[in-house]
Structures are given as C-alpha cells and as structure tokens.
Amino acid sequence: MSSKGGVILLDFEGTYLFQEKLSEKATRIDLSHLKSTKYMCNRVTFGRVRNVVEKRPKLAFLSDSAYHHFTYLFLSMIDVPFELVVLDNHRDDMNRHSAFLTCDSWIKNSERLKNLRKVHIIKKKDELPDRVEHPVYLSIDKDVISDQFIELGWDQGQIDLDEFFTMVQHVCERFELLGADVCGEPRDPFQLNVSEQINLRLLEIILNSIERTFIETAFKLSSEALLSQRNSS
Numbered sequence: 001m002s003s004k005g006g007v008i009l010l011d012f013e014g015t016y017l018f019q020e021k022l023s024e025k026a027t028r029i030d031l032s033h034l035k036s037t038k039y040m041c042n043r044v045t046f047g048r049v050r051n052v053v054e055k056r057p058k059l060a061f062l063s064d065s066a067y068h069h070f071t072y073l074f075l076s077m078i079d080v081p082f083e084l085v086v087l088d089n090h091r092d093d094m095n096r097h098s099a100f101l102t103c104d105s106w107i108k109n110s111e112r113l114k115n116l117r118k119v120h121i122i123k124k125k126d127e128l129p130d131r132v133e134h135p136v137y138l139s140i141d142k143d144v145i146s147d148q149f150i151e152l153g154w155d156q157g158q159i160d161l162d163e164f165f166t167m168v169q170h171v172c173e174r175f176e177l178l179g180a181d182v183c184g185e186p187r188d189p190f191q192l193n194v195s196e197q198i199n200l201r202l203l204e205i206i207l208n209s210i211e212r213t214f215i216e217t218a219f220k221l222s223s224e225a226l227l228s229q230r231n232s233s
Contacts, residue, residue: 006058006210007203010049010070012037015063015185019196025203026061029053038066040100049073058210059203062183065154068092069106071139071181075113081134082178083118084110085171087164088141089157091121125163128170135176138206140168142184142198150194153187165201172209180206 007026009016016028029052031037034045041049049070056077062070068088075084086092086107093107101109110116117134120127123144142150144157145164159167171177182202186195 005207007060007207008053008057009061010053010063010067012063012067013185015192016061018189018192019199022061022196022199022203025200038064040098040102041069042100046073046101056179058179059206060179060181061185061199062181063185064187065141065143065152065184066103068139068141068183069101069103071183072101072106072110074179074181075110075116075137078113078115078137078178080178081115081117083120083132083134083136084116084139085120085122085129085132085136085175086139086141087122087144087167088139089123089143089155090141093119093121122167123157124159125167125170128167130174132175135178136171137178138168138171138180140180140182140184140202142182142195145184145198150198151186151188151191152184154184161198165205168202168205172205176213177206177209179210 004027005025009026009028010031011028012031014032016023031049034048036042036045050073056074060074062068092104094105095108096102096105107119111119120129122128143152143154144159146158146160147156149161182199186192
C-alpha cells in the first residue's frame with residue numbers, strides 16, 4: 001500500500017478516526033479486524049501486517065503504547081547499518097523466550113537484526129547521545145511526557161512538552177534520520193485532541209529532518225559523481 005507523503009497510521013483500535021487533521025496528512029491502515037495484536041503478536045499476524053504495509057514509510061503512527069512492538073516491522077526493513085534511538089518511559093527490553101513479539105521485549109528481538117548496531121533507550125534529555133556512528137531510526141512512545149500535559153492511561157515520565165520536543169529535535173537535527181514511528185495514543189477520548197496536536201508537531205519535525213537528509217545525501221552523491229567524472233577525464 002502506497003502512503004500519503006510517506007506517512008502511515010496503523011490503526012488497531014480506530015483511534016485515528018478521531019484525528020482528522022492528522023489523517024489528512026497520512027494513509028490510514030485499518031487493522032481493527034486483526035486479533036491478538038495488543039501487547040503481543042504471533043508471527044502469522046505479524047506477517048499479515050507486513051504484507052499490508054509492504055514498504056517502510058518515512059513516519060508511522062502505531063496507536064496505543066501496547067502496540068510498540070510493531071516498531072520491529074520497520075526495523076526489519078532497514079538494509080543498512082543503523083542505530084536505534086527510543087524515547088520511552090519503559091525499557092521494552094525484557095529478555096523473554098517466547099514465540100510472540102511483545103511490547104516489553106521487542107527491543108531484545110530487534111537487537112538480533114543484522115543491521116542494528118546499537119540501541120539508545122532515553123527517558124530524559126541528559127541521556128541523549130551527542131554522537132552516533134551510523135544513521136538513526138527514531139522510535140517515540142509519548143509516555144515519556146508527564147501526565148500533566150497528556151494522560152495516556154500508563155505510568156508516564158516527568159518531562160514537559162517543551163523538553164519532549166527539544167529531545168526529538170536533538171535527534172532529528174544532529175543525526176541522519178532513516179525513519180521514525182510514534183506510539184502512545186490516549187485511552188481517554190477527551191485526550192485525543194491534545195494527542196493530535198502533539199502528533200502534528202512530531203510529523204512536522206520528523207518529515208523536515210528526513211527531507212533535509214534526502215537533499216544532503218543527493219547533493220553528496222551528485223558531487224561525488226561529478227568529482228569522479230572530472231578525475232577520469
């Protein structure tokens with residue numbers, strides 16, 4: 001399925017039907033018919049989601065935090081060495097021996113991917129890396145934000161919205177960004193408007209970064225090609 005502007009909404013619970021402005025900028029994929037996707041997912045169901053997505057998007061929204069394990073889907077599509085930066089109030093790296101991909105162990109599964117070189121799990125600003133050795137994939141769970149600003153129905157972090165966006169911008173501006181995903185939709189419908197505003201701001205920051213990376217890469221490649229042509233002439 002092709003995506004609108006490289007942005008998709010994996011809608012497992014109909015959450016994004018109530019975020020009209022976000023939906024206008026993305027391709028919504030209705031996955032509410034699938035069973036056994038929340039908290040954990042077996043390989044058969046995971047394969048069905050992958051068949052629908054087909055191509056890795058620039059940015060994906062994953063619904064509730066209980067679906068964070070679907071980040072693994074996008075990581076498995078990356079064909080170059082990369083590092084994973086996760087903004088999350090929970091580590092999600094439990095060492096489970098299970099046939100299921102779960103929302104609290106998906107990072108351990110991801111560490112077995114041949115192209116993943118390093119994982120950075122971040123709860124607050126001073127934990128952000130200053131440098132990386134490879135391009136970065138960014139995975140965001142909005143539960144790092146204090147419940148003073150949005151109530152998600154989970155145990156949440158302590159940072160305010162300004163610090164949250166500063167953290168995202170730090171990653172997007174300093175590193176080469178391969179792609180990103182966002183989860184952490186609220187369970188209280190009265191919080192959906194706040195969540196949509198956060199999502200729209202994240203979309204703007206992340207897409208601008210990916211577009212800048214694309215332009216810089218294209219310029220570098222064209223410059224290298226021109227230099228090679230001159231040296232051979």
